[in-house]
Amino acid sequence: xxxxxxxxxxxxxxxxxxxxxxxxxxxxxxxxxxxxxxxxxxxxxxxxxxxxxxxxxxxxxxxxxxxxxxxxxxxxxxxxxxxxxxxxxxxxxxxxxxxxxxxxxxxxxxxxxxxxxxxxxxxxxxxxxxxxxxxxxxxxxxxxxxxxxxxxxxxxxxxxxxxxxxxxxxxxxxxxxxxxxxxxxxxxxxxxxxxxxxxxxxxxxxxxxxxxxxxxxxxxxxxxxxxxxxxxxxxxxxxxxxxxxxxxxxxxxxxxxxxxxxxxxxxxxxxxxxxxxxxxxxxxxxxxxxxxxxxxxxxxxxxxxxxxxxxxxxxxxxxxxxxxxxxxxxxxxxxxxxxxxxxxxxxxxxxxxxxxxxxxxxxxxxxxxxxxxxxxxxxxxxxxxx
Amino acid sequence: xxxxxxxxxxxxxxxxxxxxxxxxxxxxxxxxxxxxxxxxxxxxxxxxxxxxxxxxxxxxxxxxxxxxxxxxxxxxxxxxxxxxxxxxxxxxxxxxxxxxxxxxxxxxxxxxxxxxxxxxxxxxxxxxxxxxxxxxxxxxxxxxxxxxxxxxxxxxxxxxxxxxxxxxxxxxxxxxxxxxxxxxxxxxxxxxxxxxxxxxxxxxxxxxxxxxxxxxxxxxxxxxxxxxxxxxxxxxxxxxxxxxxxxxx
Numbered sequence: 001x002x003x004x005x006x007x008x009x010x011x012x013x014x015x016x017x018x019x020x021x022x023x024x025x026x027x028x029x030x031x032x033x034x035x036x037x038x039x040x041x042x043x044x045x046x047x048x049x050x051x052x053x054x055x056x057x058x059x060x061x062x063x064x065x066x067x068x069x070x071x072x073x074x075x076x077x078x079x080x081x082x083x084x085x086x087x088x089x090x091x092x093x094x095x096x097x098x099x100x101x102x103x104x105x106x107x108x109x110x111x112x113x114x115x116x117x118x119x120x121x122x123x124x125x126x127x128x129x130x131x132x133x134x135x136x137x138x139x140x141x142x143x144x145x146x147x148x149x150x151x152x153x154x155x156x157x158x159x160x161x162x163x164x165x166x167x168x169x170x171x172x173x174x175x176x177x178x179x180x181x182x183x184x185x186x187x188x189x190x191x192x193x194x195x196x197x198x199x200x201x202x203x204x205x206x207x208x209x210x211x212x213x214x215x216x217x218x219x220x221x222x223x224x225x226x227x228x229x230x231x232x233x234x235x236x237x238x239x240x241x242x243x244x245x246x247x248x249x250x251x252x253x254x255x256x257x258x259x260x261x262x263x264x265x266x267x268x269x270x271x272x273x274x275x276x277x278x279x280x281x282x283x284x285x286x287x288x289x290x291x292x293x294x295x296x297x298x299x300x301x302x303x304x305x306x307x308x309x310x311x312x313x314x315x316x317x318x319x320x321x322x323x324x325x326x327x328x329x330x331x332x333x334x335x336x337x338x339x340x341x342x343x344x345x346x347x348x349x350x351x352x353x354x355x356x357x358x359x360x361x362x363x364x365x366x367x368x369x370x371x372x373x374x375x376x377x378x379x380x381x382x383x384x385x386x
Numbered sequence: 387x388x389x390x391x392x393x394x395x396x397x398x399x400x401x402x403x404x405x406x407x408x409x410x411x412x413x414x415x416x417x418x419x420x421x422x423x424x425x426x427x428x429x430x431x432x433x434x435x436x437x438x439x440x441x442x443x444x445x446x447x448x449x450x451x452x453x454x455x456x457x458x459x460x461x462x463x464x465x466x467x468x469x470x471x472x473x474x475x476x477x478x479x480x481x482x483x484x485x486x487x488x489x490x491x492x493x494x495x496x497x498x499x500x501x502x503x504x505x506x507x508x509x510x511x512x513x514x515x516x517x518x519x520x521x522x523x524x525x526x527x528x529x530x531x532x533x534x535x536x537x538x539x540x541x542x543x544x545x546x547x548x549x550x551x552x553x554x555x556x557x558x559x560x561x562x563x564x565x566x567x568x569x570x571x572x573x574x575x576x577x578x579x580x581x582x583x584x585x586x587x588x589x590x591x592x593x594x595x596x597x598x599x600x601x602x603x604x605x606x607x608x609x610x611x612x613x614x615x616x617x618x619x620x621x622x623x624x625x626x627x628x629x630x631x632x633x634x635x
Contacts, residue, residue: 007455007456007459007580007581008577008578008580008581010456011459011460011463011572011577011580012574012577014420014460014572015571015572015573015574015577018571019571051573052570052571052572052573052574053573053574053575053576054573054574057574066574066575067578068574
């Protein structure tokens with residue numbers, strides 16, 4: 001067993017950390033204040049990311065990506081997680097599911113996404129279908145070789161900057177042991193397709209400037225060439241590719257927790273009350289001890305899950321554990337970082353109140369903590385016939 | 387033209403340095419190390435010379451512990467072609483480093499050696515000058531610009547109150563100031579390529595250099611804590627204090 005980073009991994013970490021500190025941190029306060037990343041700034045970040053060959057680092061080299069393995073990419077995501085998501089989204093990481101593109105779809109979607117010419121977004125959630133993905137209502141009916149789509153998607157992250165959206169749509173129903181479930185098909189939908197609209201979403205407490213959108217389909221006609229993968233196989237496609245997003249959430253949570261922790265530990269070593277540094281009070285120092293222990297635990301849990309993917313070992317349960325623990329850890333660590341700072345921690349002069357707000361969504365999106373616990377416990381008990 | 391870039395592994399410039407409890411040095415255990423920032427500027431300049439077609443090969447060299455190899459890899463990931471590690475038991479002193487570098491220069495035959503003007507650990511600002519003296523080469527220190535002309539280098543130095551422009555004959559030694567350039571990020575393809583680039587390892591004995599220390603560190607202590615300031619009520623009082631208490635005017 002080797003817990004050390006290779007030279008290359010350390011350089012990836014150092015480079016991304018340097019990029020984040022120099023190119024993203026300076027813009028955070030403004031993005032937070034204005035709730036928006038000016039498109040020129042986003043493009044500039046993307047260009048700099050391309051210049052250093054890190055754009056689409058997650059995609060294989062043969063399609064123009066950086067060809068990083070899961071562990072290396074997770075290290076990258078961890079460092080990116082330190083910065084505001086509104087900015088880090090431009091450090092391009094197209095959805096891995098685009099590798100399912102076939103034939104001319106590769107030219108139209110996969111390759112431009114890897115080159116940073118087109119941005120993708122991913123749409124699953126609906127007002128009445130959150131965790132219950134197969135209860136979705138947005139539906140497509142066949143019409144000759146085409147499909148006619150009606151319905152609504154919401155909470156669609158960064159669809160406002162997307163040129164196309166990877167959308168999961170119900171294309172039928174089937175009887176299963178757990179009752180009637182939707183059959184799902186995955187479609188690639190271009191911005192500007194008649195009958196398809198991307199609208200501004202809700203104002204979220206988390207990740208200001210990183211917008212969620214509402215997608216509406218009104219008799220939207222999609223040719224069968226827009227189907228990603230196979231008809232009715234969208235749920236399986238999602239399961240094959242979307243584990244990555246949970247690992248991303250875990251890794252980014254670890255990165256942000258480290259940043260919050262750095263503030264806390266430095267403050268404890270400097271701030272004086274009752275005639276001494278507050279870090280000399282056990283009430284504060286033991287908090288720091290617990291925080292770093294939890295961060296390290298989440299870090300190793302996340303990296304080991306990524307390592308399992310590289311080894312082609314089963315990793316579903318481990319990824320769920322990492323996502324569950326890292327996001328809940330982030331909530332505790334950002335909360336305690338504020339507690340150590342006292343009132344100042346609540347003021348927007350420091351980024352701690354932002355970390356604390358941003359932490360809230362991590363336990364919800366990409367599968368709630370409850371869904372992760374469901375995945376973990378199911379993997380434990382199913383083999384035992386329970 | 388071959389360019390040799392000596393680089394040093396130091397405590398990361400962002401780390402708050404702590405003095406060891408026994409006052410023999412600074413704490414380096416579990417402390418993040420990185421390439422000396424002035425050395426990064428030197429590597430960047432050499433790589434730019436190569437990209438401009440002026441340099442044919444960029445060699446990075448470091449004298450220090452085995453871990454200096456990581457710093458060499460960073461130089462390779464920035465675009466240097468190969469590395470030389472002179473493995474030493476402890477960090478050699480500036481004169482020893484200069485002697486080691488002289489031996490490397492004689493072996494490799496570069497036309498230009500670019501060093502950082504100083505390392506941020508000990509701030510000696512000696513190695514470049516000593517190397518030039520040992521080689522009998524012209525030197526340009528604290529440069530903010532370097533251009534190859536026929537058989538010489540046109541350099542700009544940052545000096546008190548302005549810029550000094552000089553022409554020095556090749557081969558030469560130059561040391562970089564902060565404003566020479568902004569070092570690049572190591573690109574992902576170059577990080578991956580760095581692994582395959584060669585690093586030769588040698589020892590001071592291989593180069594026939596005695597690196598045994600000539601200096602003795604008596605004690606390393608924290609700088610004195612800054613004293614609290616005072617508020618003055620008037621300009622007259624300020625002048626009085628500056629003259630009679632601080633004795634600076």
